[in-house]
Amino acid sequence: MALDKSEIVRKLVPVFRAFGYEGATLSRISKATGLGRASLYHHFPHGKQEMAQAVLNYVNEWFDATVLEPLRSSHQPAKRLMAMSESLNQFYNCGQDTCLLSLFTLGECHDLFQAQVKQGLNTWIEHLTPVLTEAGLSIEEAHQRAEDAVIQIQGALVLTRGLNSTEPFQRILQQLPDQLLKPASQISN
Amino acid sequence: MALDKSEIVRKLVPVFRAFGYEGATLSRISKATGLGRASLYHHFPHGKQEMAQAVLNYVNEWFDATVLEPLRSSHQPAKRLMAMSESLNQFYNCGQDTCLLSLFTLGECHDLFQAQVKQGLNTWIEHLTPVLTEAGLSIEEAHQRAEDAVIQIQGALVLTRGLNSTEPFQRILQQLPDQLLKPASQISN
DNA sequence: GTCTATACACCGATAGAC
DNA sequence: GTCTATCGGTGTATAGAC
Numbered sequence: 001m002a003l004d005k006s007e008i009v010r011k012l013v014p015v016f017r018a019f020g021y022e023g024a025t026l027s028r029i030s031k032a033t034g035l036g037r038a039s040l041y042h043h044f045p046h047g048k049q050e051m052a053q054a055v056l057n058y059v060n061e062w063f064d065a066t067v068l069e070p071l072r073s074s075h076q077p078a079k080r081l082m083a084m085s086e087s088l089n090q091f092y093n094c095g096q097d098t099c100l101l102s103l104f105t106l107g108e109c110h111d112l113f114q115a116q117v118k119q120g121l122n123t124w125i126e127h128l129t130p131v132l133t134e135a136g137l138s139i140e141e142a143h144q145r146a147e148d149a150v151i152q153i154q155g156a157l158v159l160t161r162g163l164n165s166t167e168p169f170q171r172i173l174q175q176l177p178d179q180l181l182k183p184a185s186q187i188s189n
Numbered sequence: 190m191a192l193d194k195s196e197i198v199r200k201l202v203p204v205f206r207a208f209g210y211e212g213a214t215l216s217r218i219s220k221a222t223g224l225g226r227a228s229l230y231h232h233f234p235h236g237k238q239e240m241a242q243a244v245l246n247y248v249n250e251w252f253d254a255t256v257l258e259p260l261r262s263s264h265q266p267a268k269r270l271m272a273m274s275e276s277l278n279q280f281y282n283c284g285q286d287t288c289l290l291s292l293f294t295l296g297e298c299h300d301l302f303q304a305q306v307k308q309g310l311n312t313w314i315e316h317l318t319p320v321l322t323e324a325g326l327s328i329e330e331a332h333q334r335a336e337d338a339v340i341q342i343q344g345a346l347v348l349t350r351g352l353n354s355t356e357p358f359q360r361i362l363q364q365l366p367d368q369l370l371k372p373a374s375q376i377s378n
Numbered sequence: 379g380t381c382t383a384t385a386c387a388c389c390g391a392t393a394g395a396c
Numbered sequence: 397g398t399c400t401a402t403c404g405g406t407g408t409a410t411a412g413a414c
Contacts, residue, residue: 022211023296026390039398105350107212117351151357155344161294162306168336215408228380
């Protein structure tokens with residue numbers, strides 16, 4: 001039996017995360033799993049597309065269990081947001097690992113996974129929003145700030161790669177809870 | 190003589206911007222320019238890498254002339270920032286076009302262009318910082334907010350692609366000037 | 379300065395032995 | 397369930413005619 005399927009998927013994740021869809025060639029995948037091309041097609045009859053789908057599903061579950069789960073707890077909003085920041089730092093390896101969702105918006109796989117990328121981002125935003133309404137923000141303000149949070153995290157990942165420094169990602173994570181919870185101002189916002 | 194070199198580069202830009210480095214195949218480049226493979230190698234003896242370099246240089250100049258130039262003017266800080274937002278909206282086609290710098294941090298070309306990507310991002314940040322110090326912010330606060338601005342723009346580009354909506358990018362651009370110029374608070378920031 | 383033709387490596391995918 | 401061998405297609409890059 002050699003390898004459990006979920007174990008294969010687990011080995012596939014870093015390949016897609018590091019090289020993106022097109023860069024995740026069967027050669028690299030073969031090397032990462034230790035399986036030959038034909039064996040891979042035995043486990044994934046639809047080939048690379050099915051592998052990418054499996055990886056996306058796996059990472060989505062992992063993200064839900066580690067990053068979104070703290071948001072669903074019954075602690076204070078501030079505590080839940082700080083827990084998310086800590087989980088994000090782990091999930092993205094201090095900002096040095098890429099976001100699979102953002103990678104899958106690029107190149108030829110853009111159309112393939114567009115619906116799932118959209119859903120993944122919206123799920124994240126929709127988990128953040130009620131935390132902020134519980135903190136006293138209006139539903140509109142909460143949704144907007146939730147979107148801003150995701151924007152800042154994605155942008156920080158870009159700068160962390162581009163500047164080759166984990167400082168932007170670390171700083172954004174650290175300032176996020178206070179920034180999201182600060183009282184809404186009618187005037188200058 | 191057929192085509193001026195700068196005209197060729199101009200036609201190359203959308204190819205690299207849409208497909209990234211690896212996705213910008215010679216077939217697509219050939220179609221976009223109307224030139225055969227051999228002709229391309231006549232103009233760019235070092236092949237695709239030289240084409241990408243030319244595109245990066247061209248886009249950097251274009252970015253400097255349209256986005257950074259308003260920041261160097263002698264108008265009020267608020268006016269300069271609003272001018273940047275307007276230029277960004279044009280440069281990124283309402284958020285629907287990608288950032289070449291962020292694309293060039295991915296895949297096999299990451300190492301090739303890392304230094305130039307870093308320089309491009311830092312140049313942008315360093316153009317924003319003095320605008321914010323002129324507005325009364327400390328140098329540290331100004332630099333941090335300048336970095337935040339770039340982070341938000343990059344993140345908004347990701348969400349605009351991922352959610353298939355120009356709303357995030359439009360909103361970030363609109364709220365940027367006020368957000369960057371609001372008085373620094375010692376307490377909740 | 380552009381073309382046609384082609385070299386050679388690698389791509390994703392499949393056949394068939396074991 | 398994994399292997400070796402191979403398919404057709406495409407990738408980047410070159411040679412040589414015009």
